[in-house]
Amino acid sequence: MDMIAFIYSVSFFTVIASFRGTVPYGLSLEIGDTVQILEKCDGWYRGFALKNPNIKGIFPSSYVHLKNACVKNKGQFEMVIPTEDSVITEMTSTLRDWGTMWKQLYVRNEGDLFHRLWHIMNEILDLRRQVLVGHLTHDRMKDVKRHITARLDWGNEQLGLDLVPRKEYAMVDPEDISITELYRLMEHRHRKKDTPVQASSHHLFVQMKSLMCSNLGEELEVIFSLFDSKENRPISERFFLRLNRNGLPKAPDKPERHCSLFVDLGSSELRKDIYITVHIIRIGRMGAGEKKNACSVQYRRPFGCAVLSIADLLTGETKDDLILKVYMCNTESEWYQIHENIIKKLNARYNLTGSNAGLAVSLQLLHGDIEQIRREYSSVFSHGVSITRKLGFSNIIMPGEMRNDLYITIERGEFEKGGKSVARNVEVTMFIIDSSGQTLKDFISFGSGEPPASEYHSFVLYHNNSPRWSELLKLPIPVDKFRGAHIRFEFRHCSTKEKGEKKLFGFSFVPLMQEDGRTLPDGTHELIVHKCEENTNLQDTTRYLKLPFSKGIFLGNNNQAMKATKESFCITSFLCSTKLTQNGDMLDLLKWRTHPDKITGCLSKLKEIDGSEIVKFLQDTLDTLFGILDENSQKYGSKVFDSLVHIINLLQDSKFHHFKPVMDTYIESHFAGALAYRDLIKVLKWYVDRITEAERQEHIQEVLKAQEYIFKYIVQSRRLFSLATGGQNEEEFRCCIQELLMSVRFFLSQESKGSGALSQSQAVFLSSFPAVYSELLKLFDVREVANLVQDTLGSLPTILHVDDSLQAIKLQCIGKTVESQLYTNPDSRYILLPVVLHHLHIHLQEQKDLIMCARILSNVFCLIKKNSSEKSVLEEIDVIVTSLLDILLRTILEITSRPQPSSSAMRFQFQDVTGEFVACLLSLLRQMTDRHYQQLLDSFNSKEELRDFLLQIFTVFRILIRPEMFPKDWTVMRLVANNVIITTVLYLSDALRKNFLNENFDYKIWDSYFYLAVIFINQLCLQLEMFTPSKKKKVLEKYGDMRVTMGCEIFSMWQNLGEHKLHFIPALIGPFLEVTLIPQPDLRNVMIPIFHDMMDWEQRRSGNFKQVEAKLIDKLDSLMSEGKGDETYRELFNSILLKKIERETWRESGVSLIATVTRLMERLLDYRDCMKMGEVDGKKIGCTVSLLNFYKTELNKEEMYIRYIHKLYDLHLKAQNFTEAAYTLLLYDELLEWSDRPLREFLTYPMQTEWQRKEHLHLTIIQNFDRGKCWENGIILCRKIAEQYESYYDYRNLSKMRMMEASLYDKIMDQQRLEPEFFRVGFYGKKFPFFLRNKEFVCRGHDYERLEAFQQRMLNEFPHAIAMQHANQPDETIFQAEAQYLQIYAVTPIPESQEVLQREGVPDNIKSFYKVNHIWKFRYDRPFHKGTKDKENEFKSLWVERTSLYLVQSLPGISRWFEVEKREVVEMSPLENAIEVLENKNQQLKTLISQCQTRQMQNINPLTMCLNGVIDAAVNGGVSRYQEAFFVKEYILSHPEDGEKIARLRELMLEQAQILEFGLAVHEKFVPQDMRPLHKKLVDQFFVMKSSLGIQEFSACMQASPIHFPNGSPRVCRNSAPASVSPDGTRVIPRRSPLSYPAVNRYSSSSLSSQASAEVSNITGQSESSDEVFNMQPSPSTSSLSSTHSASPNVTSSAPSSARASPLLSDKHKHSRENSCLSPRERPCSAIYPTPVEPSQRMLFNHIGDGALPRSDPNLSAPEKAVNPTPSSWSLDSGKEAKNMSDSGKLISPPVPPRPTQTASPARHTTSISPSPAGRSPLKGSVQSFTPSPVEYHSPGLISNSPVLSGSYSSGISSLSRCSTSETSGFENQVNEQSAPMPVPVPVPVPVPVPVPTYSGEEPVRKESKTPPPYSVYERTLRRPVPLPHSLSIPVTSEPPALPPKPLAARSSHLENGARRTDPGPRPRPLPRKVSQL
Secondary structure, three states: OOOOEEEEEEEEEEEOOOEOOOOOOEOOEOOOOEEEEEEEEOOEEEEEEOOOOOOEEEEEHHHEEEEOEEEEOOOOOOEEEEOOOHHHHHHHHHHHHHHHHHHHHHHOOOHHHHHHHHHHHHHHHHHHHHHHHOOOOHHHHHHHHHHHHHHHHHHHHHOOOOOOOEEOOEEOOOOOOOHHHHHHHHHHHHHHHHOOOOOOEEEEEEEEEEEEOOOOOOEEEEEEEEEEOOOOEEOEOOEEEEEOOOOOEOOOOOHHHOEEEEEEEEHHHOOOOEEEEEEEEEEEOOOOOOOHHHOOOOEEEEEEEEEEEHHHHOOOOOOOOEEEEOEEEOOHHHHHHHHHHHHOOOHHHEEEOOOOOEEEEEEEEEEOOHHHHHHHOHHHHHHOOEEEOEOOOOOOOOOOOOOEEEEEEEEEEEOOOOOOOOOOEEEEEEEEEOOOOOEOOOOEEOOEOOOOEOOEEOOOOOOEOOOEEEEEEEEOOOHHHOOOOEEEEEEEEEOOOOOOOEEEEEEEEEEOEOOOOOEOOOEEEEEEOEEOOOOOOOOOOHHHHOOOOEOOEOOOOOHHHHHHOOOEEEEEEEEEEOOOOOOHHHHHHHOOOOOHHHHHHHHHHHHHOOHHHHHHOHHHHHHHHHHHHHHOHHHHHHHHHHHHHHHHHHOOOOOOHHHHHHHHHHHHHHOOOOOHHHHHHHHHHHHHHOOOOOOOOHHHHHHHHOHHHHHHHHHHHHHHHHHHHOOOOHHHHHHHHHHHHHHHHHHHHOOOOOOOHHHHHHHHHHHHHHHHHHHHHOOOOHHHHHHHHHHHHHOOOOOOOOOHHHHHHHHHHHHHHHHOHHHHOHHHHHHHHHHHHHHHHHHHHHOOOHHHHHHHHHHHHHOOOOOOOOHHHHHHHHHHHHHHHHHHHHHHHHHHHOOOOOOHHHHHHHHHHHHHHHHHHHHHHHHOOHHHHHHHHHOOOOHHHHHHHHHHHHHHHHHHHOHHHOOOOOHHHHHHHHHHHHHHHHHHHHHHHHHOOHHHOOHHHHHHHHHHHHHHHOOHHHOHHHOOHHHHHHHHHHHOOHHHHHHHHHHHHHHHHHHHHHHHOOOOHHHHHHHHOOOOHHHHHHHOHHHHHHHHHHHHHHOOOHHHHHHHHHHHHHHHHOOOOOHHHHHHHHHHHHHHOOOOOOHHHHHHHHHHHHHHHHHHHHHHHHHOOOOOOHHHHHHHHHHHHHHHHHHOOHHHHHHHHHHHHHHHHHOOOHHHHHHHHHHHHHOOOOOOOEEOOEOOEOOEEHHHHHHHHHHHHHHHHHHOOOHHHHHHHHHHHHHHHHHOOOHHHHHHHHHHHHHHHHHHHHOOOOOOOEEEEEEEOOOOOOOOOOEEEEEEOOOOOOHHHHHHHHHHHOOOOEEOOOOOOOOHHHHOOOOOEEEEEEEEEEOOOOHHHHOOOEOHHHHHHHHHOOEEEEEEEEEEEOOOOOOOOHHHOEEEEEEEEEEEEEEOOOOOEEEEEEEEEEEEOHHHHHHHHHHHHHHHHHHHHHHHHOOOOOOOHHHHHHHHHHHHHHHOOHHHHHHHHHOOHHHHHHOHHHHHHHHHHHHHHHHHHHHHHHHHHHHHHHOOHHHHHHHHHHHHHHHHHHHHHOOOOHHHHHHHOOEOOOOOOOOOOOOOOOOOOOOOOOOOOOOOOEEOOOOOOOOOOOOOOHHHHHHHHHHHOOOOOHHHHHOOOOOHHHOOOOOOOOOOOOOOOOOOHHHOOOOOOOHHHHHHHHHOOOOOOOOHHHHHOOOOOOHHHHHHHHHHOOOOOOOOOOOOOOHHHOOOOOOOOOOOOOOOOOOOOOOOOOOOOOOOOOOOOOOOOOOOOOOOOOOOOOOOOHHHOOOOOOOOOOOOOOOHHHOOOOHHHEOOOOOOOOHHHHOOOOHHHOHHHOOOOOOOOOOOOOOOOOOOOOOOOOOOOOOOOOOOOOOOOOOOOOOOOOOOOOOOOHHHOOOOOOOOOOOOOOOOOOOOHHHHOOOOOOOOOOOOOOOOEEEEEO
C-alpha cells in the first residue's frame, strides 16, 4: 500500500452502483448513498458513507461519481455541503426521508396516501432531471422550482414533517438571517398553507356539447350570456355558437368555436342572482310546422331558452356535463324577457319545448388571474378558446389597455300596419356606413366564437307591429373610422307566401360622433323611422343624413312632417373606449388654448368629470394643467394645484390604482415644468400654514393626502431647473423646504382642542409623509434627510390622552419610516433609532397597538444581521437593550397571560403578535455579546432589581418553551429559540452564582432556574431519538445535543448550592428523575449522581432518606406510565448509585432503597410493555396483579395500591372476567369500614362517607359476582350489607337485599354453570417479563377451552415462545436461556374441603361450585414402570408419579392464574393405582346406571358403551390382569404390608360385578330393539367374566361388598318385608341388597402421557394391547400439547369415557377413545362431580339423544358433541376418610344453602315423602320454615354414609324432592358420635324391596346468562398468613352447617323403633409413599 495517497481536500462522491463489500475491509454501499473519501490507491477508495460515518472501508472507484462540495464547521461536527443548486440538495435528502416513510405507509395500510405520495415522488424526480440537465430558460427554471417546492411542502405536510423556510425557492439557513426574518418566512409559509389566498378574479369556462330535441331539422344559433337578475341587465358580452340540424356544433374542426371563457368576474358577481342565460334561435321557415316547399327564404326565429344560476357551480368545480331544460314562451311577444320569466318562475308564461329537450353543456369555474389560468389550464388554451369579456371596463383598468367597443342593443320598434289586414313580420337589418358612404366590412360582432360580419339580421316575430328584440351587438370600430360614420337600420316585412320575399318599408340611422367631437352618448335612443319603398336608393347617404335621426333632434322645416309619424325604433348604446370621450368638459379642457376665457370654468369642472375619462387622457390632462400653470401662475396657480391634487387622489382609488405607474412615467419622462416647484411649494406651504386656523379641513386633508406626488413634482421640477441653470438658487430651494417642514412641525406639535379635525389632518399628513423620504434623498444628503425626519417625527406630541386613532397613525408612520429606504442606511438609522424606540416604548408601556409595535420591532431586527461585529451595530444593540429589553419581557408576559380570543381570526392575530415579539426578543438576545450581557448585569442598582429581572426572563423562557408557542412543524424555529435560550442561561447562571449564594441565597430564583432547565431538557423538539437519522445528524452538526449541555449546567449549579441543597429535597427529585429518564447516556451519567447527593444530604438532616424514597417511588410510577424509561436506565440507575454509596456509612439502607426502586422499575417496565398490547390478555392482568401486590406488600403505598386495584378491575371488565373483577374490587372494600368518616373525591368516586362508598362497593361486587355466576359469594355479601341495613332499620333496602339474596339461591338451583379446565404453565427463559420469568402458574381456562385452545392462546400472547414437548422439570440451561419456553399441561383441581362434596342429599348444582372454586391444590399424574417390566402383565410394575401443586392464592381470585408456591411429588404403587382405577370405574358405572334408571338419560348409548367396555375387557383379561398381578401367592408373600390393600381390591372387583349385574338389568329395560343382540352378548360375556373372577353365587359375596343405590336404586320398603326391586320398578329381584362404599377421589392421569393414562383406564377392561400403551415417547401427540387430552369437556358428565363417543362411531373409534389420555374433566372419577349444562344444550339432547361429551374429534358433528345432563344418583361417599377442618378456626368456603332447624337429637331423624306431582316444582311443596345461617365448620361425624347427604342431581332443583332415606344406611344409629372416625359399612343382607319411583313431566328450566365462568381466590387458613377477604369470611360457630331444606314426612313406627345398627370404623388406607416435596 505504498501507493496510498491521503486526501486532504474533501472529496464528496455519490454511489452510482451498489457494492456488497464482500472483499476484506470492504464497505457495503447502496446506490444513491453519499460517501466521503479518506484515501485512494490503484482504483480503490477508502472512506465512509455519510449516513453511517463510524464504519469505514474500501470500495472500487468506478462505483462512485465525484460531486463538488464544501465543508462547514470543520472538526467533530463538520458539514459537507454539495456545491449544487440548493433545491437539488433538498430534493435529494427529502426523497430519501420520504422513501422510508413511504414504505411504512404501505405497512400501515394507508393506501390512498401511499399512492398519492408515489405519484408526487415521481413528479419530483422528473422535475429534478429537468433541473439537472440545465437547458431551461431562466423563467422556466423558476417555474420548475416553484412546482418542486410546492410538491415538497405538500409531501412534508402529509407526512407530518417539518416546515421548511424558503426564500425564492431555496432553503434558508437560520444562521444567515435574523430570527425575525426567519419567523416571517415561517409564518408566511404557514399562513399560506393554512389559509389559501382567495382569488379576486374568476372565470367561467363554457363548452357546448349538443342540443337534444325530437323536433330538430333546422340549423340553430345558441347564444350564451351572463345576466344579473338583481339589476335586470346583462353583465357580459355574448358567446355565439351555430349548431347543425342534428343539434351538434357546426364547425367540429374549430374547437375554439365550441367553448368560451367568460373572463374578469369579480367576487361580487359570484352570487345566486347571477345567471347563465342561453337563447336558442332557429334558422328556417316562419312556422316550425310548415311544409318544406312553402317558403324558400330562411328567417331567424325564436326556439327556446335555458337558464342556470352561477351559484350552482360554486359547490364544486365539476367538469361533468349538465343538461339544461329548454323552455319556450307561450306568446312570441314575450320572447325578449323569457329568461326573466324563467328566473322568476312565472310558469304561466312559458313551457317546455319538448318532453325530452335538453341542452348538454360543460361548465367550470376557474379562479385566479388570466395568466395563472393560462399556465394551469394550458390544454384549454392550446386547443383554442374564445374569450368573452364583461360589458364595459373590468374592475381594474390597466394602463395601455386599448379598447374601442360600441355596444348596440336592438331594443324595440313601433310600426304601422301599412295597409295590411294583419300585423307585419318585421326584420331589422343593420349596416355601418363610413364617412364616404361605404359599408364597413366585418365590424358587427354577434358574440365571441363567431367572426364579425358586415351586416346583421334580427330574428322575426310573427305578425307583430310592436316587436321587442333586446339583441346585443358589439361594434369594434377603429377610432380613425369613428368620425363621420353612422349606423343604418333597414326594416323589411317578411312575407309568408310561397315567394317569401322581404319588402323594405322604412329605415333609421344614427351618427356615431357629434360635430364637436363627442361620441354618441350612452343610453336609449328613440330613432325616427323614415318610410321608403323597396326600390329606394339608400346608397347615397347624403340624401338622408340631413334628415333628423332621433326624436327631439330636428333639422330644417320638416318639424311638422316629423311630428305626424307614429313609427319609431329604439336602440341602447354603450361606449367602452380608451380613446374616445363623450364628455364635453373634458374636450374643452384639452382645447384650453382655443378658449382662454373658459380656463377657470374648465378647471373648476374637472372634479365633476368621471375618473375613467380623466385616466384615459391622463398625460394630456397633466400637460394641460402644467401648460396653464406656465401660462399664468399667479392667476391659475391655486386652481391648477387643486386640479393636480384631485387627479393625484383619483389614482388612490383601487379602480385606477394601476395608473400610478403611468403618472410616475410621466414625471420621469414627460414632465417639463422646470419652474413649477416654486408655485407648488408656495401653495403647499400656504395650505399647511392655514391648517391650525381653518374650520373646514376636508380640502386641506385632500392636499396632505397628495403630498407624495406633490413632492415628486417639486423634486423633478427642481432637478430640471438645476439641469437647465447649472444648480442656481440651491440655497433658496433648501430654505423653502426647511420653511415648509417648519410649518409642518408646528402644525404637528399642536394638540387638538375639542375638535378632532386637526388630529385628522395630522393623521392624514403622517400617513403619507414617509413616502416623501425617497424624494428628498434625491436632492439632499442622507444625514440631512434623517435629521429633517427626526425633527419632524420628534415634534409629535407624546401625551397619551390624545385621540387613539392618531396614536395608531403615528405608530404607522414610525413603521413606514423603519421600512423606508432612509432607515436602511446605517448612518441615518443611528439618527432615527432613538425616535423610533422612544415611541415604541411609550406604546408598549401602555400595551397599545401591539401588532404594529411587533411589526416595527421585527423590521428593526431584520436589518441587524447575525454575528455582525460592526461598531454601529453593537451601538444599536446597546441602545435597544437599554431602551426595550425590560419592556419587551413585560410585554410577552402580559400577552401570554391573557385569555386567547374565541374567534379564529382574532386568535390568529393573537398568535402572530406573540410570535413576533418572541422573535424580536430572540433576535436581540442572539445579537448580544459578552460586553452587552456584562453591561446589562452591571446596570442594575440593587440585587432586588437583578432578582426581578432574572425571575422575569426565566419565566419568559419557560413560556417560549411551551409546545403551543409555535406550530408543531416549526422545528427550525424551536431549535433556534432553544439555542438562544441556552446561550443566555449560561451567561445568567454566572450572575446567579455570584449574587444569590451563601448569605444571599434566594430559593425562589434558584427554583425558577432549575425548573426552567428541566422543562428545557424535556422539550419534545430536543428528543433527537425520535428524529430520522438525517435530521438528527443535521441538528447535531448545527447545535450539538443541547440537553447534555443543559444537564451539565444543572449538575454544576447543584454542586455550587452546598447546604442549600436541602431546600430542594424532595421537591426536585421528580423533575430530575424525569430528566434522567430521557434515553441519552451522557445526560443520564451526569444527572443520576445527583440522587446520591440528595440521599446523602437527607441522611445528614434526618438520619434517613424516606422522603427521597417516597418521592422517587411516586414519580417513577407516573413517569414510566407515560412511556419514559427503559431497561438500560434501570441497569444504569442501579450501577451508578451502588457505586456511589460504596463508601457511605449508610450503605445498607441505601442499597435497600436502590434495590426497592430497581424492582419497582422492573415491574413498571413490564406493566408498560404489557399495556401496549391491543387486547386484554392474561399478560396484562398478571402484570397488573404483580405491580399491585408490590405496592401493597413491599412499598405499603395505599393510594397507588388502590389505583392499580381499579386499573385491574377495568381490565377484568373489559375481558368480561366478572368474578375476577368482583374479587379485585373486594381488595378496596376490605380497606373500608362501616363508618361515617368523610372521604374525599377519588378516581370516579364522589365525595361521600365511608359507609356510602362501602355500600356502593358491596352492590357493585354483588352485581359482578352475579354476572360471573359466583352466586355463593354474592350471598355472603348480601348478608353482610343486609346486617347493616337491619342495624339502621332501613327495612326498604333490607327487603330488596333479602330478595336479591333469594334470587341468588334460585340461580344456584336453576341455572347451569360450566366447570372450567385448569392448566399448569411454566414460563422459562430470561426473555419473559420479570413477573413471569422462571416461574410456574396454574391458570383457570375460559369456557369450553381445552388444552389445544389454551396452548394456542398462550402462544399468541407470547409469539416468540417455544412450546416444550415434555412435562419434566427444566434444567438450569433453560432457566438462563435468552429465549422464551412455555411448558403447558392440564392439571386436576383438588377441592380443599370435601365436606359438601361428600355429603349426601346436596344437589349437584351446589356441589359443582365447590369442585372448581376456592382451589389451592392441583394434581398431575405420570405413569411409569419401576423395576423389570413383565411383558405378560405390565400392571405389576406400573407406578404413578403424582405431583401436587400448591398456589399462593386460591382460584378464582383477582387473576385467572396464580403462581405455584410449593410442589409435592409422591409415587403410587401398582396396587394403589389399581384400587383407585377400580374405585373410579365403579363410581362411573353407578352414576350412569342411576341416570338411566331415573330417566335422566335421553339415550342409553353411554351406558351400553360403558358396560361393553368393562365386560368385554374383563372377559379378555382386563380385571383378571389384576388377579394375576396381585392375588398370586408370590406377590402376597413378597408384600405382606399390602394385605389390606389386596382385600380392598378384591372387594372392589366383587362390587364391580354386582354393579354390572344390576346395570345389565337396568339396561335390559331400556335397551332398544335393534340393540337386543348386543345386550344378549353382554349378558353372556358377563357370566364368562364372573367365572373368570371365581364368582358363583352373589349371596355369599354380597355380605363382603354391600352396595348402596341412593336414588332410583333398590330401596328398603319401610312397611313391608325385604324384597328386591326390578329395573322397571314393578318386578322384584330377590338377592339384592344395597351396599355402601366410601367415595373416592378423582383419578387424574397425565395430560402429557395420554397413552399411558389410557393404559390405566384399560384396567377396567379395555381390549387394546398394553405393549403399545406403555411405549410412551415424548412427541407432540403425547406431550402437554396432546390433542387427546385437550378434548376434555367443560360440562362434566357422569358418563364414562367409553360412553362419550357418538353411537355412530365404529368400535375402533370407541376403543381408541377408551385408550386415549383423559384430561381432568374426562377422568372416571368426575362422575361424582357432575355439572349441569345450559338449557340450549338440553334442547339438543331432546333431538339427538346422545349422551356423548364434547370432543375435539373432527369426526364428530356439533350435535354429536352435545352434552347430556347426567345427574348422579349413586353415592359412594360413605366410607371415605374425611379431612378434619375444625382446626382452622374459620371456614374458608361459601355457604351451603340453609337447611331446616332440627329439634330432635343430633342424629337428625328424617323422614321422606313422596315425590312431588308432575309439573309442579318441588320447591313449592310443603317444607318446614328455615332460618338462613352462615356456613360453619363440619365435624367429621357429619360426613357419613347417610343418604340424607347424598342428593341426586336431576335438572336443576329436583334433587330436593328426590332425596329419601334408607333404613339400611345405619345413619340414624350413630349420629351422636360426632367426633368418632368415619364409619365403614358392615355387610347386612336386606331382603326388603323398595319401589322405584317414577316421574312424569319435565322439571322447570331457567335460562342461564351467557357470562364467562367465575374464578375464586380463597386463602387457606392453615397455610397462608394472608386471610380471606373479610367480606367473604364467616364467623366461627359450633352449630352444624346449614343444609338444603328437605321435605319431611311421617315415618313408619316400626322403622323408628327398629334396632339401630352401628358401622365399624373406617378401614385405614395407607398413604402413598412421598418421593419429594418441591
